[in-house]
Amino acid sequence: MKRYKLKKNFDREQGQYAIDYKGELNPQQFKAVTNINGPQLVIAGAGSGKTRTLIYRVAYLVENNIDPSSILLLTFTRKASQEMMRRAANMLDSRCSKVSGGTFHSFSNYILRKYAPVIQFTPNFNVVDRGDSEDIINVIRTELGLNKKEKRFPRKGTIMGIISKAVNKCSDIARVLESDYPHFAENLPDIIQIAQKYKEYKHQQQVMDYDDLLVYLRDLLRDNEQIRWKISDTYRYIMVDEFQDTNKLQAEIAAHLACRHQNIMVVGDDSQSIYSFRGANFRNIMDFPQNFPGTLVTTLEQNYRSTKPILDLTNAIIENAYEKYSKTLFSEIPGTEKPIYLETRDEAEQGEFIAQRVLELREEGVPLNKIAVLFRAAWHANELELELKNRNIPYVKYGGIKFAEAAHIKDIISFMRVMHNPYDEIAWMRILLLLEGIGPGFAARIIASVLKLEGELKGLIDKEFEKKKFYLSLMELYNTLARLKKSALSPGEKLEKVVEYYQPLFKIQYDDYQRREKDLESLVRIAVRYTSMEQMLTEMVLEPPDTSQVDVEATGADKEKLVLSTIHSAKGLEWHSVFLIHLVDGFFPSSRSIDNAEEIEEERRLFYVAATRAQQNLYLLSPQLEAPSWGFQHQGYGFSEPSRFISEIDNFDGLTDSWALEIDSDDPF
DNA sequence: TAGTGAGAGGTTTTT
DNA sequence: CCTCTCACTA
Numbered sequence: 001m002k003r004y005k006l007k008k009n010f011d012r013e014q015g016q017y018a019i020d021y022k023g024e025l026n027p028q029q030f031k032a033v034t035n036i037n038g039p040q041l042v043i044a045g046a047g048s049g050k051t052r053t054l055i056y057r058v059a060y061l062v063e064n065n066i067d068p069s070s071i072l073l074l075t076f077t078r079k080a081s082q083e084m085m086r087r088a089a090n091m092l093d094s095r096c097s098k099v100s101g102g103t104f105h106s107f108s109n110y111i112l113r114k115y116a117p118v119i120q121f122t123p124n125f126n127v128v129d130r131g132d133s134e135d136i137i138n139v140i141r142t143e144l145g146l147n148k149k150e151k152r153f154p155r156k157g158t159i160m161g162i163i164s165k166a167v168n169k170c171s172d173i174a175r176v177l178e179s180d181y182p183h184f185a186e187n188l189p190d191i192i193q194i195a196q197k198y199k200e201y202k203h204q205q206q207v208m209d210y211d212d213l214l215v216y217l218r219d220l221l222r223d224n225e226q227i228r229w230k231i232s233d234t235y236r237y238i239m240v241d242e243f244q245d246t247n248k249l250q251a252e253i254a255a256h257l258a259c260r261h262q263n264i265m266v267v268g269d270d271s272q273s274i275y276s277f278r279g280a281n282f283r284n285i286m287d288f289p290q291n292f293p294g295t296l297v298t299t300l301e302q303n304y305r306s307t308k309p310i311l312d313l314t315n316a317i318i319e320n321a322y323e324k325y326s327k328t329l330f331s332e333i334p335g336t337e338k339p340i341y342l343e344t345r346d347e348a349e350q351g352e353f354i355a356q357r358v359l360e361l362r363e364e365g366v367p368l369n370k371i372a373v374l375f376r377a378a379w380h381a382n383e384l385e386l387e388l389k390n391r392n393i394p395y396v397k398y399g400g401i402k403f404a405e406a407a408h409i410k411d412i413i414s415f416m417r418v419m420h421n422p423y424d425e426i427a428w429m430r431i432l433l434l435l436e437g438i439g440p441g442f443a444a445r446i447i448a449s450v451l452k453l454e455g456e457l458k459g460l461i462d463k464e465f466e467k468k469k470f471y472l473s474l475m476e477l478y479n480t481l482a483r484l485k486k487s488a489l490s491p492g493e494k495l496e497k498v499v500e501y502y503q504p505l506f507k508i509q510y511d512d513y514q515r516r517e518k519d520l521e522s523l524v525r526i527a528v529r530y531t532s533m534e535q536m537l538t539e540m541v542l543e544p545p546d547t548s549q550v551d552v553e554a555t556g557a558d559k560e561k562l563v564l565s566t567i568h569s570a571k572g573l574e575w576h577s578v579f580l581i582h583l584v585d586g587f588f589p590s591s592r593s594i595d596n597a598e599e600i601e602e603e604r605r606l607f608y609v610a611a612t613r614a615q616q617n618l619y620l621l622s623p624q625l626e627a628p629s630w631g632f633q634h635q636g637y638g639f640s641e642p643s644r645f646i647s648e649i650d651n652f653d654g655l656t657d658s659w660a661l662e663i664d665s666d667d668p669f
Numbered sequence: 670t671a672g673t674g675a676g677a678g679g680t681t682t683t684t
Numbered sequence: 685c686c687t688c689t690c691a692c693t694a
Contacts, residue, residue, distance in 0.1 A: 077683065105684050130684085155679085155688075210684045245683095277682065377681045379685095399682075439671045542684070568682045590681060606682080673693080680685085 017063050018092060025049075025056060032265070032298045033057045036064065036237070039258070039292035040265040041285065045329040046314070046612035047305030047574065050267050051084055054239055057265070058099055059091040061237055072235040073101030074254070076245040076275070078543055079398075080572040081106075084241055100235065104250050106542050108213040112220070113534075115227060119216050124534060125206045126421045127541045131405060133198075133209045134160050135426050140197045144190070154184050154191070163195045167211045168279030170248040205423045214249045221256035232260035242572065243268035243288070247279035255291065262292065271318050274568060274606045276598075301327050305574050307335025310618050313655045314611045320648050321608075322601050339611075339618035341656040343642065349661060350623040351387035354579050357619070358393060358562060361577055368394065368560040370576035374567050374610045376588040376603075380581060381564050388562065399566030404544035408506060408516045409523055413540055415498045419485045420533050422455030434505045435477065437470035446474070457482050476501075491536045492528035499524060567610045578614035580607075583622040583643040607645045620656070622646065 004019070022030055029049055032042050033056045044050035054073070062068055073088065075081045081103045089097035101107070109127065116123040128136075134156040141156065154162070158181070166176045173192050177185055184191070202208060208216065221228045238258055240246065243266040246254070258264035266288055273282035289295040303311055311331040344350045358371055375381050378399045388395050403409060411434065417427035425447050432443035442465075450459030460478040465471050480501045484494050499520050506520075507513050526545050530536035563575065582588055588607065593599030611618060622642040646652060 103684065157679095157688095213684085275683070278684080379681090437671075441670055566682065592681070671694085673691100675689105675691090677687105677689080679687090 017060070019056070019059055019063070021056065021060060025053070026300075026302060028298050028300050029053045029056070031296075032300075033060050035296055036061060036066075037263055039262050039288075039295040041288045041295050041297045042265065042267040042300065043285070043297070043327060044267055044269055044300040045303060045327055046269065046272060046609070047303040047331075048300035048329065049302075049304055050269070050300065051087060051241065051572070053300070054084060054241060054265075054267060055088045055091050055096075057239065058088045058096055062092060062095050066237060068095050068098035069100055070234060070236045071099045071101075072107070072238045072257070073099060073241070074104055074107060074238070075241040076104060076250070076280075077242065077569075077571060078103055079569060080242055083572060103542070104246070104253065105210060105213050106538075108217040108253075109538055109542060111231065112208075112213065112216055115220055118224065118227065119220055120203070121208075121216075122206050122421070124421050125208055126417050126424050126427070127213070127538055128202075128207045128209050128426065129405065129541050130160065130210070131410070132207075132426050135429070136201055137163075137194060137198060139429075140194050140201065144193065144197070153187060154181070158184075159191060159194060162191060163198065164211055165279060166195075167215060168247045168249060169281075170252075205425050206421055207424055207426070211249075214253065218249055218252050218256070221253065228256055229260055232257055236261050236263055238264040240264070240266045241268075242272075244270055244273040244282040244285050245275045245280045246284050247275075247281060248284070249279075251284045251291075258292075262294075264292065270323075271321065271605055272571070272609050272612075274571070274602060274609055276602055299327055301329055303329045303331040304333070305615055306331055306612065307333045307337070307616060309335050309338045309655070310611070310614050310616075313339050313618070313649075314608060316649050316651070316655055317604070317611060317645065318608045319650070320645075321604055322597070335616065337617060338655065338657045339614075339620060340659055341620045341646070341652075342622070342659045342661065344621065344623045344661060347383045347623050347625060348387070350581060350621050351384040353621070353661065354384060354581070354619075355387050355391050355393060357579075359391075361617075366576050368562045370560075371579075372563040372565060372570065372573075372575040372577075372613065373579040373581060374565055374570050374613065375581050376567060376590060376606070378566055380587065384564070384581065393562055394560070395562040395564050397564040398569040402544050403519065403522070404540050406516070406519060408510060408513075409519060411506070411509075412495065412498055412502060412520070412523060413537070415481070415502070416491070416495060416533065416537060419481060419494070420537055422450060422457070425451075431477070434502075434509060435470055435473045436508070437468070437473075442468070442470070457485065490528070491530045491533045492524070494533075495527040495536075496524050567606050570613055571609060574613050574615055576615050577617035577619070578610070579619045579621060580610050581621045581623075582625070583620055583646060584625050585641045585643050587625065587640075588643050589645070604645055607643075620646065 021033055025033060029052070032040065032053050042050070042053060044053070058071055061071055073084055075084060081101065085101055088099050112119070113123045116125065137159050138156045141159070162173060162176055162181060165180065166173045169176070173195060174188060177188055177191070202212065221231065235257055238254065240254055254264060266285070268285045270282045270285055273280060289297060306314070308331050311329055315329060342353065344353060354373060358368070361371055362368055373381065373384065381397065385397070411430060414427035414430040417424045418431065428447045428450065429443050432438050432446055446460060446465065449462040449464060450457065453459040457478055460474050465474060484497055487494070489497070510516055527536060586594070589600055589603035593603050625640045649655070
């Protein structure tokens with residue numbers, strides 16, 4: 001780890017800075033850091049010190065007496081954002097921790113709560129996740145009687161996907177349908193109707209989904225000049241990281257934010273664009289200079305992360321991209337180890353190899369948390385996880401099903417949600433269906449009764465339900481909620497009481513409740529941190545805790561854990577040694593993208609992102625896999641082919657070392 | 670109207 | 685494989 005000396009006695013009058021910018025940065029980085037006014041685009045290759053440039057720029061601004069809270073750092077993913085904010089806070093001195101920033105979504109949330117009335121929302125609107133959105137769609141679809149129509153009507157998830165894509169691309173449903181879902185073309189009018197109702201519903205219930213956060217912020221800025229000016233005046237220096245992952249909506253927001261000063265720096269890498277499935281468009285980068293005349297463009301090409309042999313391979317990977325990129329990375333980090341390529345007989349062997357190799361690396365002094373296993377889809381690691389558990393190798397897994405999306409967690413959160421915003425029908429529905437004897441029909445009537453009283457909880461125990469056998473449990477629910485809502489307990493304590501109330505319902509609801517019980521304890525532990533209910537609820541959706549799914553706890557002294565991560569979640573991070581698994585056609589690239597040229601391009605960029613995470617060691621693993629029964633049309637006799645991204649590489653054998661597994665002859669098999 | 674069980678169909682990645 | 689849907693029973 002590099003150590004920075006903080007020189008406390010400097011004299012700014014003489015143009016001296018606490019940090020030796022010129023000495024610690026290369027000329028391109030220095031140029032980007034010290035040019036503080038006007039629009040700027042930094043095209044930064046993988047490992048070229050992109051984040052470093054950003055945070056040095058923060059320090060430089062602060063040293064130039066810019067108020068830290070007027071500096072805004074934005075990015076798309078939480079991971080990247082946390083890393084960026086953490087490193088920024090550690091620069092220079094405590095002033096740097098006052099910098100504003102976060103993900104686009106969390107920033108939007110923050111601003112929208114302030115200006116909620118302008119867009120006809122209460123400041124306690126709830127934010128709903130994808131699952132909740134789909135539930136709302138489902139209700140609407142049933143209400144409109146569209147589920148019984150013809151058999152081929154798209155399911156709720158698909159409908160939500162269509163609507164969301166239209167929003168994120170600033171397109172419309174007709175166009176999305178035409179380009180991505182031609183087989184549902186005939187359902188266009190119905191889907192448009194659902195989308196319209198969906199919007200009304202959310203407003204009526206005072207909830208926003210992920211997309212709304214961006215849309216309403218864009219609208220707020222676009223339609224209110226005064227507010228736009230005020231916000232733009234507040235954030236005088238804007239920096240956006242991973243700009244290639246932003247979509248049109250986010251680019252518009254960024255432009256509005258900069259309207260008063262044009263002090264906006266965006267950083268990105270066109271060859272690492274991997275979020276087009278949600279409307280991200282790397283052309284945002286390309287078009288930036290046109291949208292901001294006078295943009296200073298800097299390209300960072302020196303890689304400070306990987307050894308030369310690794311970089312030679314990653315350059316060869318991206319060489320096959322259809323679009324030719326303007327930069328070639330080089331590295332001065334010596335290294336003799338070429339990346340290692342290994343075909344294994346099956347998935348189990350892949351897991352055994354990794355487990356064994358990981359332990360060896362640790363023997364050699366590489367801490368577990370400096371080693372990562374990366375994969376295309378979360379379930380690719382399932383078998384590996386079993387192997388790691390067997391061998392007691394502690395690990396954390398990122399990506400895949402999230403803690404906050406588990407049904408029992410959502411149950412608890414729903415109680416909190418209705419206390420915070422009683423118009424939240426989806427949360428009510430969830431709660432009421434837990435009570436025995438209440439199904440969708442009565443649940444709807446009970447909710448209506450609550451809404452009639454403008455959200456008064458008393459609506460729960462309306463005389464209408466007095467004769468029903470579930471009345472007693474309704475009373476109990478009412479008592480619990482009313483008492484908690486009035487009480488002065490902290491959000492964490494309230495949540496704990498809810499968990500107590502929930503226990504019996506929980507045991508009836510889930511056969512496997514014992515497996516889930518631990519999660520409830522974790523949730524309570526997480527909840528005590530919060531002083532505000534609103535913050536707790538928002539963070540559960542926007543920055544949900546991602547640990548907790550881990551079963552193998554690190555023992556004793558070594559707290560370090562091996563990292564398992566989807567490639568998407570690994571973006572922007574780096575490890576000493578990286579294992580890339582499931583490099584098999586149909587898995588990576590995924591069979592879903594195989595007949596779409598553009599998607600193949602994105603998969604290749606994803607492969608590139610994965611390989612460029614490695615500093616010293618890179619292992620490429622290609623097991624023989626059985627084609628999933630539902631998967632791609634597998635040719636031949638059930639033998640899978642190594643990923644096309646490997647076979648297409650020029651001189652692959654020269655760039656890598658191939659290993660072959662030798663099975664120990666004492667092995668009973 | 671709630672709860673259950675069989676069958677079908679879709680299966681990535683993030684906020 | 686897991687979730688959603690629909691039809692059936694109580």
